[in-house]
Amino acid sequence: MNHVINSVVIVGGGTAGWLTAAIIAARHQGRMKAGFSVTLVESPNVSPIGVGEGTWPTLRATLKKIGISETEFFRHCDSAFKQGAKFARWTTDTPGDAYYHPLMLPQGFTELNLVPHWLGNEHGRTFCDAVCPQGELCELGLSPKMITTPEYQGAANYAYHLDAGKFAPFLQKHCTDKLQVRHILADVLRVNLNERGDISSLTTEQAGEISGNLFVDCTGFSAMLLGKTLGVGFRDCSDILFCDTALAVQVPYDAADTAMASHTISTAQTAGWIWDIGLPTRRGIGHVYSSRHSSEEQAREALLNYIGQQHKNLPVRKIPIRSGHREIFWKNNCVAVGLAAGFLEPLEASAIVLIELSAKLIAEHMPATREIMDIIATRFNDVTHYRWGRIIDFLKLHYVLTKRTDSKFWTDNVDPDTIPDRLKNLLKLWKYQSPWFFDEFDRLEEVFPAASYQYVLYGMGFRTEVDQLDMTATETQANRLINENIAVTKRLIAQLPKNRDLIDKIHQHGMQSI
Amino acid sequence: MTNVAVLNSQTHNALRVHAEASAQYGDNRRFVAVVVNEFSLLVPHYPIFLSKDADTGAFYCGAMLGFDEGENLFLPADGGRDDAYRPLNLQRGPFYTLGSDLAIDLDHSRVDASNIHAQRLFEDNGEPTEYLQSIRALMRELRPGLERTKIFVETLLQHKLVESIDIDVGFDDGSNRQIEGLYVMDQEALRKLPDDVALELFRRGYLQLIYLMIASLKQVSVLAQKKNRRLLNAIDSLNQPRA
Secondary structure: OOOEOOEEEEEOOOHHHHHHHHHHHHHOHHHHHHOOEEEEEEOOOOOOOOOOOEOOOHHHHHHHHOOOOHHHHHHHOOOEEEOEEEEEOOOOOOOOOEEEEEOOOOOOOOOOOOHHHHHHOOOOOOHHHHHOOHHHHHHOOEOOOOOOOOOOOOOOOOEEEOOHHHHHHHHHHHHHHHOOOEEEEOOEEEEEEOOOOOEEEEEEOOOEEEEOOEEEEOOHHHOHHHHHHOOOOEEEOOOOOOOOEEEEEEEEOOOOOOOOOOOEEEEEOOOEEEEEEEOOOEEEEEEEEOOOOOOHHHHHHHHHHHHOHHHOOOOOEEEEOOOEEEOOOEEOOEEEOHHHOEEOOHHHOHHHHHHHHHHHHHHHOOOOEHHHHHHHHHHHHHHHHHHHHHHHHHHHHHHHOOOOOOOHHHHHHOOHHHOOHHHHHHHHHHOOOOOOOOOOOOOOOOOOOHHHHHHHHHHOOOOOOOOHHHHHHHHHHHHHHHHHHHHHHHHHHHHOOEHHHHHHHHHHHOOOOO | OOOEEEOOOOOOOOOEEOOOOOHHHOOOOOEEEOOHHHHHHHOOOOOEEEEEOOOOOOEEEEEEOOOOOOOOOOOOOOOOOOOOOOOHHHHOOOEEEEOOEEEEEOOOOOEOOOOOOOEEOEOOOOOEOHHHHHHHHHHHHHHHHHHHHHHHHHHHHHOOOEEEEEEEEEOOOOOEEEEEEEEEEOHHHHHOOOHHHHHHHHHOOHHHHHHHHHHHOOHHHHHHHHHHHHHHHHHHHHHOOOO
């Protein structure tokens, strides 16, 4: 007998829960009238963590697909543009030590790898500036589009900074108004299993028993379904990524029209780093540090130095970070998304993008019956393991390339014992060839493409050996691409408005959908 | 800069305005906003498109006058006059409405008290001249026209009848012009309109406006020929032997 899967129950109403509900419900809208249902159960008493104010450009496609107007998203979530991240003081800790990890690919990335050409002749520019306009756009405080640019399109690639505390309620409204998601406010008292160990229903305090045939665990750090009930363990990775605490603060602008960066600014500290995210109404700033390398007192001091003594009375929220992820993500008929699946320091804003990718994978591979679910679960676990692994490697890359020796935090970080083998091998390989297409980052939905590795490696002064003879054949093409980049940069600088000016206009006039 | 004042027969009795089409008075524009009331007058001469206001991103209707920045092909190269209907927004010259009053931008290059070839606004006895009366009539067309046009455009967008178009024209001198940022009727979407919507558009007079816009696109090639002749004439005059 086939057990049809037509009832998805999501537990937890934070960003992960609502985004997952939206992605699954939008994808299976057509089946709703045949009885397919998406239910979200949320405790009326637990407030979401609200992690992640940084996102990836994938969110544009995700929001569009679930039928949200970008204008409404800007108006309701205190959203702003993000064109990448600027990493300051990560390499040498000297003034001027900074590089960009932009969101645009290098010019002609699909035709030619510009890295060897840049290494051979830097043309007096950083790698980012030589191959892509976005670093300069960020330095000048420009937005990635114009008011005449349609929703979700950009002159430059972009993602968002947003207020996670507003994003979840915004998604909730959309899910219940437009996507037929059932919303139940109830505390889960007990998770009931059937004879094969699958979750059959939830017993709740306020809404009785809620049954379903696929359960998505979005209960945050507690991992109530996958962890507590089904006993899936947690794989800690604090031996690779040392940061385990964040001190977060919201800093007001001096004036309503103070300029606003269109990129995340990440500034390395003695025992961690500080994020600085510009939203229209405030800056979200936080110090992520390793409690093994710094006392809370020292960490608070560093944060205060960054935001300025005039802000010393602002409330600081302490958030513990447990770096790592579940040993598997999908077991029986339960799959974890968001913090329930795992968490890593927000160095490259990987939290929300992982929610999107996981939810999309569930939605696209929605098992038709219970009998085939295990095949899909295995595949989901493989892909998701791969993703977490690549993110951990990529975050670690930011630390292993440092030349800082001013604290044990930095010297410990370059200790080979703390570097994953895969990354160690890649670093060996990259001494002789730069990451590009024929590297291993070739998955369809690679979290960080080879271009990201290029920006970090060559932004942090990594050198790959270059054979001049090897490049003669493509030199003309490389020069053309580098000149094209100069022309594109000039054109964009002339066209694009200041970041805050455009956001004000979006609030006032809205964007057109075409 | 503008220096707008409400028109007054005493203060502005001696004022004169250059009414004719001329590049020196600001007619050198390749695109001008138009209103639905004048569509039928525009169609024999101008392509009508939708475009976006650079400041707000809002859609508006406009007539295309040329291909290059500042090029109005309806301004004859020899400085003579063209008999084509002139869009209201060009005819209005330096005039505005402020509430229910007619106002004038005193700093506009068309305003000139000393030039006796320019049009007077008031007779010596303070009565409005025929020219000023024609401007008042024009404003009575233009003002409600703007509102009607806005609602028309909103309706088009609401029914997803608008699509972007990239215009790429090659000329006989070997040059090319690419014009971006223009939008036209999506005829595929138009054909697929549900019956009740089509009927509603017909009753509101919008279907006619839509077909006028579609028909007006034929004027792009007429405009291109006009430009082509000018380009070739320019080459001819370069090739002529010098005396």
